[in-house]
Amino acid sequence: MKVAMTVNGQEATADVEPRTLLVHFLRETLGLTGTHWGCDTSNCGVCVVLMDGEPVKSCTVLAAMASGHDVTTVEGMERDGQLDPVQQGFMECHGLQCGFCTSGMMLTARALLDRNPDPTDDEIREAISGQICRCTGYATIVRSVRWAAAHPAQQEAAAT
Amino acid sequence: MQIPAEFSYERATSIDHALELLKSHGPETLLLAGGHSLLPMMKLRLARPECLIDINDLHELDFISSDGDRLRIGALTRHRALAESEEVARHFPIITDAERVIADPVVRNRGTIGGSLCQADPAEDLSTVCGTLRAEVVIRGPDGERTIPMVELHRGPYETTVAHGEILTEIRLPIRPGAGSAYEKVERRVGDWAIAAAGAAVWLDDGRIADAGVGLTAVGLDRGTATRAEEALRGRAPGDDVFAEAARLAAEDCDPVSDQRGPADYKRHLAGELVTRALRRATARALGQESTT
Ligand SMILES: Cc1cc2nc3c(=O)[nH]c(=O)nc-3n(C[C@H](O)[C@H](O)[C@H](O)COP(=O)(O)OP(=O)(O)OC[C@H]3O[C@@H](n4cnc5c(N)ncnc54)[C@H](O)[C@@H]3O)c2cc1C
Ligand code: FES
Ligand code: FES
Numbered sequence: 001m002k003v004a005m006t007v008n009g010q011e012a013t014a015d016v017e018p019r020t021l022l023v024h025f026l027r028e029t030l031g032l033t034g035t036h037w038g039c040d041t042s043n044c045g046v047c048v049v050l051m052d053g054e055p056v057k058s059c060t061v062l063a064a065m066a067s068g069h070d071v072t073t074v075e076g077m078e079r080d081g082q083l084d085p086v087q088q089g090f091m092e093c094h095g096l097q098c099g100f101c102t103s104g105m106m107l108t109a110r111a112l113l114d115r116n117p118d119p120t121d122d123e124i125r126e127a128i129s130g131q132i133c134r135c136t137g138y139a140t141i142v143r144s145v146r147w148a149a150a151h152p153a154q155q156e157a158a159a160t
Numbered sequence: 161m162q163i164p165a166e167f168s169y170e171r172a173t174s175i176d177h178a179l180e181l182l183k184s185h186g187p188e189t190l191l192l193a194g195g196h197s198l199l200p201m202m203k204l205r206l207a208r209p210e211c212l213i214d215i216n217d218l219h220e221l222d223f224i225s226s227d228g229d230r231l232r233i234g235a236l237t238r239h240r241a242l243a244e245s246e247e248v249a250r251h252f253p254i255i256t257d258a259e260r261v262i263a264d265p266v267v268r269n270r271g272t273i274g275g276s277l278c279q280a281d282p283a284e285d286l287s288t289v290c291g292t293l294r295a296e297v298v299i300r301g302p303d304g305e306r307t308i309p310m311v312e313l314h315r316g317p318y319e320t321t322v323a324h325g326e327i328l329t330e331i332r333l334p335i336r337p338g339a340g341s342a343y344e345k346v347e348r349r350v351g352d353w354a355i356a357a358a359g360a361a362v363w364l365d366d367g368r369i370a371d372a373g374v375g376l377t378a379v380g381l382d383r384g385t386a387t388r389a390e391e392a393l394r395g396r397a398p399g400d401d402v403f404a405e406a407a408r409l410a411a412e413d414c415d416p417v418s419d420q421r422g423p424a425d426y427k428r429h430l431a432g433e434l435v436t437r438a439l440r441r442a443t444a445r446a447l448g449q450e451s452t453t
Contacts, residue, residue: 001169017166018166018167018168018169018212019163019164019165019166019167021163021199024161024163040161040162040203041162041200041203042196042200042267043351045264045266048266054269055265055266055269056266056269056270057266057267057270060195060196060199060200060267060270061195061199061270062169062192062195062199062214064169064171064214065192065195065214065216108266126265127265129264129265129350129351130263130264130265130266130267130351131264131266
């Protein structure tokens with residue numbers, strides 16, 4: 001069947017089997033391997049992408065269900081050669097070690113900051129509670145998101 | 161790699177269209193809402209539909225509205241919307257309690273109340289909540305609409321009375337005076353299914369419990385409703401002795417099994433304890449002694 005969606009601002013169309021999961025469509029059909037694929041059981045959150053601005057686990061969404069929708073992956077976070085403040089925060093505050101969970105964590109953080117530009121540590125922890133990190137112990141992830149929230153570009157975006 | 165077996169895919173554009181699609185496809189056709197129960201089951205071949213009808217475009221089924229006597233919730237309402245609704249929190253804090261502990265925020269962005277109730281998993285929290293609140297569910301089929309009490313929706317684990325060709329469209333919750341409600345769940349880790357959970361609702365009148373709802377999740381209670389506990393509460397003045405008696409009856413009537421979430425005797429103990437806690441909180445809320453947020 002034919003699917004057509006916007007991925008990182010660009011039209012993506014392809015012929016896929018109805019059973020194709022969004023995670024495999026992104027990784028294999030479009031070659032966007034920044035979205036990771038882990039537990040395959042909706043538990044770990046490494047496959048998180050944004051669909052219409054909200055985080056979803058792409059191992060549990062069919063590509064067919066995403067057809068007609070707007071999908072953002074980690075590859076789409078950078079704007080005009082400028083890393084998203086969230087990405088900068090993860091670099092500055094050691095928000096990652098192996099990087100396996102990182103794209104999902106950053107996208108969830110982006111969606112959180114879009115709704116709530118100044119989240120508390122508890123709100124950050126709640127937002128990422130469906131995603132597992134085996135390396136950092138989460139403390140540096142929370143710090144990274146706080147860093148991004150305090151970033152001038154983020155505060156400007158929040159003010160407009 | 162877990163991939164579902166082959167199926168064909170249709171996307172419904174309206175309830176009537178979904179009904180037509182159900183009619184024109186064989187009995188091995190299933191509706192696809194959030195997909196967060198169905199797709200994992202299909203990956204494991206625990207479900208093997210030949211056709212899926214995606215109902216995610218049926219925005220007409222995505223609503224929360226009150227008409228004075230009852231709160232109406234569309235079947236496609238996501239967990240997230242229920243968790244964030246002030247109207248829901250005001251009338252039925254038990255739903256807000258439950259939504260805070262159902263799965264995780266990302267899963268809650270997709271999962272729907274209709275999918276939860278139709279999945280009929282014995283560990284599904286919203287089934288207990290809706291039973292406790294004496295909900296009615298509206299089911300639409302080719303011959304029109306029928307309304308049944310929540311307790312008649314489930315035939316058994318993973319089995320409902322929604323027939324092939326029918327759609328659950330709406331959940332109706334009666335709004336009654338003197339109400340308070342609460343949900344208490346114990347899980348192994350954040351986002352997990354319940355080891356055990358209890359829901360309680362009380363409707364107070366003149367210092368007495370005019371009516372009560374008591375439900376249990378994941379502990380093998382028939383229809384999820386503790387009828388004897390409810391009876392023991394009716395007409396009594398609320399208090400710890402009365403709650404303890406109700407909790408004892410509820411724990412006696414459930415039939416938990418030992419599994420990786422814990423041994424049966426532990427779950428039975430939890431069932432009683434959680435009923436007591438839920439009744440205490442529900443009563444405090446009915447009396448305005450606890451804020452509902
Ligand atoms: C990691 C994880 C953890 C979870 N933890 C919990 C938890 O702690 N507590 C809890 O209660 N739930 C939990 N869930 C389940 C979650 O709440 C699901 O979203 C929910 O059970 C199903 O909703 P859905 O919209 O995804 O349904 P789907 O998966 O789309 O559908 C489920 C079933 O219902 C049928 N169906 C759907 N909508 C309708 C309708 N309108 N009419 C008739 N039939 C319909 C489908 O055909 C299918 O058989 C968890 C899920 C995951 C993935
Ligand atoms: S791969 Fe999707 S949640 Fe783990
Ligand atoms: S950085 Fe390794 S899993 Fe999170």
